[in-house]
Amino acid sequence: MTVPSSLHQRILADIGQKIVSGEWPPGHRIPFEHELTEQYGCSRMTVNKALTQLAKAGLIERRKRSGSFVARPRSQAAVLEIHDIRTEVEALGLPYRYSLSSLTQRLAETPEDATAGFSDAVPLLDIACRHFAGDAPFCLEERLISLEAVPEAAVQSFADTAPGAWLISHVPWSTAEHTIRAVAADRATARMLDVPPNTACLVVERRTWSGGLPVTRVRLTYPGTSHAVVARFTPEG
Amino acid sequence: MTVPSSLHQRILADIGQKIVSGEWPPGHRIPFEHELTEQYGCSRMTVNKALTQLAKAGLIERRKRSGSFVARPRSQAAVLEIHDIRTEVEALGLPYRYSLSSLTQRLAETPEDATAGFSDAVPLLDIACRHFAGDAPFCLEERLISLEAVPEAAVQSFADTAPGAWLISHVPWSTAEHTIRAVAADRATARMLDVPPNTACLVVERRTWSGGLPVTRVRLTYPGTSHAVVARFTPEG
DNA sequence: CTCACCAATATGTATATACATAATGAAAAG
DNA sequence: CTTTTCATTATGTATATACATATTGGTGAG
Incomplete structure (x- = not known):
């Protein structure tokens, strides 16, 4: 567990934690970018960076117009x-x-x-x-x-x-x-x-x-x- | 080989190609961000995105003040x-x-x-x-x-x-x-x-x-x- | 000559903004 | 009642800008 040194890393870790712990089960909708923007008091680019990384890691799935969702675990x-x-x-x-x-x-x-x-x-x-x-x-x-x-x-x-x-x-x-x-x-x-x-x-x-x-x-x-x-x-x- | 749909992906693919082909051997200095910025006619954020990804993939190593270098292959x-x-x-x-x-x-x-x-x-x-x-x-x-x-x-x-x-x-x-x-x-x-x-x-x-x-x-x-x-x-x- | 300090430089992170793209849902046309 | 069209919305990509940070190389004080 590395300490998140930057904001987008902290956002990534926070959301990752919620998914791993099961608090947000598969299919659960992640807050919209603009909601996270508000929650963390930062710009959209910053939350976008975190969510993009989560998507590449396979933890979440992103759909235009619908939002981002916790991915079904693919084992x-x-x-x-x-x-x-x-x-x-x-x-x-x-x-x-x-x-x-x-x-x-x-x-x-x-x-x-x-x-x-x-x-x-x-x-x-x-x-x-x-x-x-x-x-x-x-x-x-x-x-x-x-x-x-x-x-x-x-x-x-x-x-x-x-x-x-x-x-x-x-x-x-x-x-x-x-x-x-x-x-x-x-x-x-x-x-x-x-x-x-x-x-x-x-x-x-x-x-x-x-x-x-x-x-x-x-x-x-x-x-x-x-x-x-x-x-x-x-x-x- | 997926066709690069976005500019930062194209930059990533171009540089990755040069490294994989051996044209840029381990230790070779990648052009500075501002040079790539000029070469591709884009902003620094765009080349930064590409280089950051290459670094995370382990293809290159980034050093402040010195530049980015082709990483020694770690097998x-x-x-x-x-x-x-x-x-x-x-x-x-x-x-x-x-x-x-x-x-x-x-x-x-x-x-x-x-x-x-x-x-x-x-x-x-x-x-x-x-x-x-x-x-x-x-x-x-x-x-x-x-x-x-x-x-x-x-x-x-x-x-x-x-x-x-x-x-x-x-x-x-x-x-x-x-x-x-x-x-x-x-x-x-x-x-x-x-x-x-x-x-x-x-x-x-x-x-x-x-x-x-x-x-x-x-x-x-x-x-x-x-x-x-x-x-x-x-x-x- | 040595060491402390400082300026220059390349990357790291973040912001505000803009337009593109895809998908949804509802209104309008048949 | 069905189909087409369109505005809305969330994400995708890119820009220009700003300041932080680490490191190199040189400069000046001792």
Whole structure:
């Protein structure tokens, strides 16, 4: 969190904060430029600079004559193209099925929890579930959700909705860190994914923050060469 | 390549082009704002907008009283944090060694060449080499370089300098696409990496373009769990 | 000769203004 | 009742101007 040194940066940070915190949900109309002009006691060029930047970052969407609106979160896919798993499976023309394996509520305490970014004694949701493409397991998901950051998650059963999909529509924006590596499937993982032990698997670990607070850590294990992560970027953005 | 609809976008594209093409090498001084103002017959605010954007994209560096300069390319690491391999190895406190395995010049013709983005009959440099950490192979590199995009590469021996390091200092900026997957090492790969066959390996494939032209396709194979790719991003950028 | 100070300079930010453009909603014409 | 037209409105781009800020290079006091 850098201290905004200039006015347009402060406006940008203020509005960004409201969006990230969920105070202004997706679809919410941002005040018009002339309203912000009045609110901050500055010229239109200054608020325009802030809003233009927010639009380029994908946080807001601007429409002439209508105003500016909080953008629907496009998941982290926009930057690191990891799609929502349902979308991904359906893009392959296969029927998608989701299945919850376990869900427990506990306090952060293990060294792994600390590595994941959760401070000691933070209440956590510990979830294991699977995503299927047709009859075959497509991906194993092991997820921790901080109930400090997302208290509403405590009352969700996640029996029918995958936690990823639910979070995407409840945490509009965040900082994200991806770690991707290859591992040989251990006995338990192999059984869950229905592949021989020692099969090469792609493990994608994603940690996300919202407003400086860690929100969730998810480990996605994809069997064999069935999956690739693609990231594309251009200087212009 | 989108057609610049506004003046500041055209200025941005013009300068970006000069940098990407290498016409303005790293360290080269961009014309002062007042010079560009004159050249384009516009106000300083307009050129300032273009230069500010170029600076945020990391293409140029701005210094008060001195002017603006073409930035030293920081590799793609800035966005997808894949470091230069030498740096990566040395960060582990291990001695780095590079070794060229094969280098041939040929024309693009195989379906794989086409998949990599190289049109038929484009002259290519086909390179295989290895990066060592201490005595152990750290990573296997298989690279194609388009001699159409980088003709200077034809006279390089790459006996002592890894093609990646050489390219980074000769192609300042580009669009890049990363594909990351897990594979089991085949017999040949296993031998090159000095690991048992079927070891899970992380394969990072990177394709880069410069001014719309494909420049290089590199496949980096890391053995076992020795390596992870980390990508981090924040909305602000 | 050294150091403190100052003027010149290029970028950084902000203002007031102007006209262009796209989309909305309502009034007018068929 | 439908379609066309038009004024309204919010954003998009650009200008001329102003002052702030950081840095370079030189100048003068000690």
